[in-house]
Amino acid sequence: MPVNEQEKREKQMAKTAVLPVPASESPRDNALVRSRAFLTGVRSEMRKVSSPSREEVQTTTTVVILAVFVFAGFFYIVDSVLGFSLQAVLRWLGAS
Structure with a gap:
């Protein structure tokens, strides 16, 4: 991989790593969304369990x-x- 392409990738990765959370999405909303997704996953996995x-x-x-x-x-x-x-x-x- 040429140096220029590698530098471009590294810069792009650095940009995506520091993207701020949009103002419309607060950390609390994000936590609620993640919690709901987690509980949905738990429910679907529990349906697969057999006693x-x-x-x-x-x-x-x-x-x-x-x-x-x-x-x-x-x-x-x-x-x-x-x-x-x-x-x-x-x-x-x-x-x-």
């Missing part, structure tokens, strides 16, 4: 509870093995 059935909730709850117990058992075993190992090493090194 799980009772059977799906029960199934996932059961899976989560079983996973918690499996991980608790796993960490208990790992903690016990590491604890006994550490005690054995300390006794071997001469600790009481």
Whole structure:
């Protein structure tokens, strides 16, 4: 890209970056327009949401509870093995 074209683009970008808000449009009006657009978007997205059935909730709850117990058992075993190992090493090194 030639330097002149690049300078023109940079100047144009600088001009658009500093454009003032028109006097007829106050910041409050702009906030109201943006808020309304946001709420309209939220409403349209909420229409796409589907709730799980009772059977799906029960199934996932059961899976989560079983996973918690499996991980608790796993960490208990790992903690016990590491604890006994550490005690054995300390006794071997001469600790009481």
